[in-house]
Amino acid sequence: MDILHALIVLANFIIVPAIAYGSQLALGALGITLVVGVLRFSNFAHGETMAFGTMIVILMTWLFTAMGLSIYPLPTALLALPFGIIGCIAIVLLTDKFVYKFYRKAKSTPVVLVMASLGVTFIMNGLIRFIIGPGDQRFADGARFIIKARDFKTITGFKEGLAIKVTQSITLVTAIIVVAALFWFLNKTRTGKSMRAYSDNEDLALLSGINPERVVMITWIIVAILATIAGTLYGLDKTFKPFTYFQLLLPMFAAAVVGGLGSPVGAIVGGFVIAFSEISFTYAYKKVFTYILPTDWAPTSLVQLLSTDYKFAVSFSILVLVLLFRPTGLFKGQST
């Protein structure tokens, strides 16, 4: 019985949040990994791309709420999502046209592209702060919980509650749909195949008549879609704050590197690895141990491996371990 209680505590505080966070990271890391695969540089503006798409979603959500539109119990943001995606695609294609295209044509080294992406990061970040401000925005409306902790207790009779938020389940369902659609696209359609061919071997792909500019454009469109969805889901689940999205870069890159840069499957696995480690290393296990240990062994401290302020340290350590032991990542991405 006590073991069961301990498991419920774990599920409530680690497994459910980590699945949601992991899906968000996975979608973010997929965007990063696609840019690395096709455009061959690490896009430091990815966090900002997410924030930009999410910002448009938020603005449209406000507009819809003002108009009285709602899809209760789902959050209105889902209705605004397509607009966010369109806005994000527009800005991403514009940056490609005015910034990255030049370096691609000039065959610059990846480092120059990375640096340009840093410049893009700051312009986008400035724009976002300019439009929506640097503060926190909550835009999740609709029902909040599928199961409340208290209801769970009364229904099951357990002493511990298990709460599942609507946003968490939306995150998981959306992530599954998006990932399935992406893999269908990459593996079954002609365009998707040409993208993979281009990513595997640029010269051969060019020789077989693939139009590189088209591949690049489609990649950016997919990246914008993924980024907006990931950003909106993250914002719904937590809150939207421009600086937080910049800080998401580290866990997302860690996820992409763990999975192997350039490998879509790797990015998804990496996202969950990072999310589960981050949450389980920073969770205070006192309650769990109180249940499973004999009463007089119960811990007096929090039994927390690291304080939550060090969650970056977790993604960073994982990143370092991967770089040291397996620079190609779990799924053999590009390494050099």
Next chain:
Amino acid sequence: MNYRNISLFGMIFVFLIIVGFSQSWNVAFGLLNLCLLSAIMALGVNIQWGYAGLFSIGTVGFVALGGVAAVVTSMPPVEEAWRTGGPGILTALLTATVTIIAASQIWKRVPAGILRNILMIVVLVGGFFLFRAMLDPAAAIIEKINPAGEGYLGGLGLPVLFSWLVGGLFAAGAAWVIGKISLGLRADYLAIATLGIAEIIIAVIKNEDWLTRGVKNVIGIPRPTAYEVDLQQSETFIKNVNWLGMEVIEASSLYVKFSYGILFVIVLAIILWMSEKALNSPWGRMMRAIRDNEEAAEAMGKDVTKRHLQVFILGSAVCGIAGAMMTSLDGLLTPQSYQPLRFTFLIWVMVIVGGSGNNWGAVLGGFLLWFFWVEVEPIGHWILSILTSGMAEGSSLKEHLLDSAAHMRLITMGAILLLTLRFAPKGLIPEK
């Protein structure tokens, strides 16, 4: 140095003199001091990027480590904290060091395989728990001692000038660890790893109250110069000021800023001289050869990874020195002020605009961009107030736009970087 470069530098001094006459000499000297610091940081980044083409975006972390060095070396020790918690902290740090050494020895000596992996995990996990078991109680004791004013270990009470060197050493140590891990892999791994280490360093400074008092800030870091209060009571100083016909209070703060300025100029001159010597030596030529064509340099028998590590450590050390100098100029350590935008990105823009690969260019970029950085906000506000002058008073859009002027900095700096990178990638003073 040709006439063009001299006139570029001259232009900045004209700006400063204009500020001196139009606003006040105090403002002008304050600006000059930060220009000098920015120039040193820019030299540090230039060593990494300009000489060797290393893309490190963790400058803010190294600068912050310099700030910690200023506290740890120069603050007076808190006797009680050292007596009660000191041994615990020291044993904890010793444990951490021993763990890391043990792990790296296992990595080197035990043949690869399951045995090595198990040993590594046992040593690292065991070491971590031992470290926490010793650190936590000691930290708790220290943080309870007079939390309003102390609640930390204090420092070693050494002269603050010495801490500038220590700042360099701290940054060099961190750079060595990061470099060891990420150099030799694909180029952007260094960027990701430095981004991460910077976030962690800042998280440590914000949260480890026993070391840096965290967000409670450390104030009253000793100065290498005189204090205004002492000057205002010194008779010789008052006599001299009266002879010059200045006000005592203004003159005293001017005197302090001026003495900092002289110290900073000396440090900048030393670092600049050494950088110039290094760049024009066989070592500098080898670095540039490696940067321009790694394969060719490797084929000539150069150990690229080792050279990269060397130059990465040197550049980070320079940033650490500048960080310690900045903290001793402010006289306080405020962890929240370490923003990546201000200490990583701005410095990068300085190097790119000034001319990467050229030390004088980096110095020029440091001066120019700092000046610009300070002025962008008022200029942005001015532009927006002109643009919005046609709008109705009190309209919410107008207010929103005027409030957002502060974010103009981000956009302008990003735009400057992109434009320079695209249209003048060599910068104002190109590499020879």
